[in-house]
Amino acid sequence: MDFTLTPKAEDLKARVRAFVETEILPLENDPASYNEFENIRMDLRDKIRIKAKVAGLWAPQMPEIYGGLGLSMVEQAVFYEEANRSIFGPVCFNCAAPDDGNMRCLEMVGTEDQKRRWLRPMIDGAVNSSFAMTEPHPGGGSDPGMIQTRAERHGDTWKVYGRKWYISGAAVSKHFILMARTDPNPEEKRRHLTAFLFHADSPGWRILRRIGNMGPDEHGGVCELEFDGLEIPDEDRLMEIGDGLRLTQIRLGPARLTHCMRWLGLAKRCMEITQEYVSKREGFGLRLADRESVQLTLGEVAHDIQIGRLLTMHAAWKLDQGDRARKEVSSAKIHVADTLFKAVDTAIQLNGARGYSTDTILEWIYRYARAAKLVDGASEVHKMVLARFYGKEGSDYWQWG
Structure with missing residues (x-):
């Protein structure tokens, strides 16, 4: 397991970050960007999608023959993390749930006719x-x-x-x-x-x-x-009659992991907003960033985010090797869901009323983050999965192979 990024992945990381910085982040501060359900207006989304296609940052999970980028799971982890630095990012690159998981599933198990009629319109962003x-x-x-x-x-x-x-x-x-x-x-x-x-x-x-x-x-x-x-x-x-359970496993494993990739981007964004604030805000003659209690709190969140990144990368690497990575995906899902909620809760606490208000996107992320422990299998279900693996494998549960 070598976590050194390839030149291709490093280039993608820089390009996605720059696109998010210039084209997407500014939209978050404009109330006119949002629909009545607090998401990006779909007509505005479609305008940004055209720019993403021109920039060569479209459908990272899909093969190049379909107009995607054909990235490996490890490369997707890099892309998705940067994409979700903005709350609007993944949907603008066509790598947001549930389309993301549905496209993967159809690409893997659909017939050529099904791919033409059902998958291609999804990849193109038409449906x-x-x-x-x-x-x-x-x-x-x-x-x-x-x-x-x-x-x-x-x-x-x-x-x-x-x-x-x-x-x-x-x-x-x-x-x-x-x-x-x-x-x-x-x-x-x-x-x-x-x-x-x-x-x-x-x-x-x-x-x-x-x-x-x-x-x-x-x-x-x-x-x-x-x-x-x-x-x-x-x-x-x-697929065949009776293959439905198998299909759910094919779809939901990678989908759970791509959730983790995106959530890590949001968790890091919470840290960015908080670090900028505590480095300037003073109280009782001292910057918040200079208080030991604040340093300990931020250090703990940074620590948890890095653990989540390693768990996610390990699971992505195993999927790239052809492994189903069931316990690795479950471990990542449990930890990253908890970490996202912890990161935004900490961010709101350190930003005070500013974090609780709509002056930042932290309260938006806070409400969104609560669902992370529920979607694609509640955390308790994934812990049961891990317990079953441990009961079966014993000490071999921790083998590297």
């Missing part, structure tokens, strides 16, 4: 997408074995019935990946799911509501969906 898996009780959440939404086959067509909720981006998405039960046997927990593609214009489904939350809200929010006979041609089935 948004969603991954519809989570369900209200008694349906599936972190446990996909509980999924209730069912797809019934009628010749070359499937009809879907059921409900999903907290589906990211659904209100503006055009392309959906849907997880549904195709084996009606409730005891079947491994081959019971199949993945399908459907378009927003298809009849037989509807958005029941856009669910309010702490926000700020991503484009399309999180929505509750109802399926009442949605018809999907068999040609729009992803």
Whole structure:
């Protein structure tokens, strides 16, 4: 594991940082940049996306033959961290969730026809997408074995019935990946799911509501969906019948890690804002930066961010070697989610009322950061994953190979 960056990665790091500095960061300070859900206006996003394409900083995770940059996971870690120095960064480079994970998934498992019809518009930035898996009780959440939404086959067509909720981006998405039960046997927990593609214009489904939350809200929010006979041609089935659980593992592993890459960028941004403030702000005859208590606090956060970067890079490296890196990704997800929340909480405390106000983006990041411990598997679920690995491997849990 050599963490020396290649010249290509160093160049990308500098170019992304410069683009974010000049083209994206200034937008955060203008109230007119935001939509009603506290995210960048989509028309403004699209203007910045054109500039990102011209700058050669578009779709870093996609192969060059599709117009992407074809970066390795390690190179993506460098890119994503710099991209999310701004709260608007990833979506302007087309590497934000949920599109990021959906594009990876389709590129890996889609047929050539599916890539042409479903993936290419996503890479081009022409459509948004969603991954519809989570369900209200008694349906599936972190446990996909509980999924209730069912797809019934009628010749070359499937009809879907059921409900999903907290589906990211659904209100503006055009392309959906849907997880549904195709084996009606409730005891079947491994081959019971199949993945399908459907378009927003298809009849037989509807958005029941856009669910309010702490926000700020991503484009399309999180929505509750109802399926009442949605018809999907068999040609729009992803992988084989019963491969749905395998597909979720293919999609969610890298997606969890790219969350970590982005969150590290936000955590570092919180430190930047705080360091600038404490280096100037004085109280009782002393700069805040000269107080030992402040130094200890900032040093601890810097320490945790670096641990997160090493965990993330190690997992990225293992994925590049062809390993599934399940425990490495889970370790990174747990630690980086905690670190992001700690970084912004510390930043608000040291910035005082300024940090709690909207004079900085810290309160925006604070509300956003709370979701990090929940999305793509709650921290407790990932700790259970690690416990299972340790119970199986014992001392071999810590092997380097």
